[in-house]
Amino acid sequence: MRVLVFGAGSLGSLLGGLLARAHEVTLVGRDPHVERVRAEGLRIAGEVSARVEPAATTAVPAERFDLALVAVKAFDTPAAAEALGGADLDAVLSVQNGLGNEATLAEALDAEVLAGTCTYGARLTEPGVVECTGRGEVALGPPDGGESPVAESVGATLRAAGVEATVAGDMPRRCWEKLAVNAGINAVTALARVENGALVDGPAGESARRAAREAARVARDEGIDLSDGAAVEAVERVAAATSANRSSMLQDVDAGSRTEIDAINGAVVDRADGRVPVNETLTALVRGWERERGLREDGEK
Ligand SMILES: NC(=O)C1=CN([C@@H]2O[C@H](COP(=O)(O)OP(=O)(O)OC[C@H]3O[C@@H](n4cnc5c(N)ncnc54)[C@H](OP(=O)(O)O)[C@@H]3O)[C@@H](O)[C@H]2O)C=CC1
Numbered sequence: 507m508r509v510l511v512f513g514a515g516s517l518g519s520l521l522g523g524l525l526a527r528a529h530e531v532t533l534v535g536r537d538p539h540v541e542r543v544r545a546e547g548l549r550i551a552g553e554v555s556a557r558v559e560p561a562a563t564t565a566v567p568a569e570r571f572d573l574a575l576v577a578v579k580a581f582d583t584p585a586a587a588e589a590l591g592g593a594d595l596d597a598v599l600s601v602q603n604g605l606g607n608e609a610t611l612a613e614a615l616d617a618e619v620l621a622g623t624c625t626y627g628a629r630l631t632e633p634g635v636v637e638c639t640g641r642g643e644v645a646l647g648p649p650d651g652g653e654s655p656v657a658e659s660v661g662a663t664l665r666a667a668g669v670e671a672t673v674a675g676d677m678p679r680r681c682w683e684k685l686a687v688n689a690g691i692n693a694v695t696a697l698a699r700v701e702n703g704a705l706v707d708g709p710a711g712e713s714a715r716r717a718a719r720e721a722a723r724v725a726r727d728e729g730i731d732l733s734d735g736a737a738v739e740a741v742e743r744v745a746a747a748t749s750a751n752r753s754s755m756l757q758d759v760d761a762g763s764r765t766e767i768d769a770i771n772g773a774v775v776d777r778a779d780g781r782v783p784v785n786e787t788l789t790a791l792v793r794g795w796e797r798e799r800g801l802r803e804d805g806e807k
């Protein structure tokens with residue numbers, strides 16, 4: 507299979523590298539990572555060890571691909587959609603966090619767009635080297651739920667390369683559960699400057715549980731079967747399982763980089779029919795920090 511990975515940062519390089527064990531993979535990313543992969547190949551370290559030689563480029567080639575994996579941060583999805591329009595794609599799979607990525611891609615692209623959730627952990631440690639910080643799985647399927655032969659075929663493509671993959675008919679519920687987890691953990695850990703484990707029994711944990719309950723309520727208003735209890739249980743389970751992690755939003759704040767607040771807590775606020783005070787506060791605080799750092803465009807909320 508010919509696979510294009512748009513966004514060869516941490517997760518894109520890990521999944522692209524794993525897929526390159528069985529498929530013809532092209533990574534689209536930035537220099538100096540792209541240059542190094544071209545010259546020396548890509549090394550996967552950590553929980554998986556491999557050395558692979560995918561193609562690597564900084565622009566989408568005007569060629570046909572069976573599958574495009576989208577692994578940019580959520581705020582880059584509109585640009586990804588535009589760039590991917592230059593290729594001929596059969597299927598597109600978003601493995602990003604946050605809500606709304608699939609809709610942005612589907613609006614712009616003439617390909618079947620699938621929703622994905624990913625629990626692999628990845629970190630680009632230096633150009634040409636990606637660390638697998640945790641083995642997980644990719645769940646994928648149609649964004650509105652149900653079955654599709656394209657989803658089955660993409661699942662088989664991932665599994666053929668040894669990537670754990672589940673083809674799921676309930677992606678709306680899975681995406682909302684992951685969103686509730688990220689809405690609970692990410693902004694709270696970023697603002698409190700604590701590792702995920704501090705939410706299990708620390709004072710910031712109640713804010714995380716409240717944010718997750720609000721997300722579950724908005725999900726139910728959209729017809730998704732996600733109880734408050736299930737959302738809170740998911741936050742507590744993930745915080746305990748990743749207790750030593752600095753969440754991706756805390757890492758972004760540490761690095762002085764833009765966060766995915768708009769697609770996580772901001773998405774809960776945008777979709778809420780009524781007040782979601784904890785998500786409103788978390789969103790405003792992180793956006794306020796981004797604004798002060800000059801990370802938000804003029805005119806953005
Ligand atoms: N890392 C992880 O373990 C996991 C991440 N996720 C999700 O996956 C998504 C990606 O996360 P992550 O891999 O950590 O993010 P990264 O920032 O490491 O990777 C994204 C990469 O895409 C590049 N990029 C963006 N726009 C373009 C473009 N137009 N052309 C070429 N390259 C581009 C970025 O470069 P630049 O920064 O220079 O713009 C960056 O190198 C997020 O939604 C995240 O929440 C989900 C599960 C686990």
Ligand SMILES: CC(C)(CO)C(=O)C(=O)O
Nearest residue numbers: 691748751752753754755
């Ligand atoms: C699951 C969790 C919270 C792990 O840190 C994550 O997805 C993130 O940090 O973005």
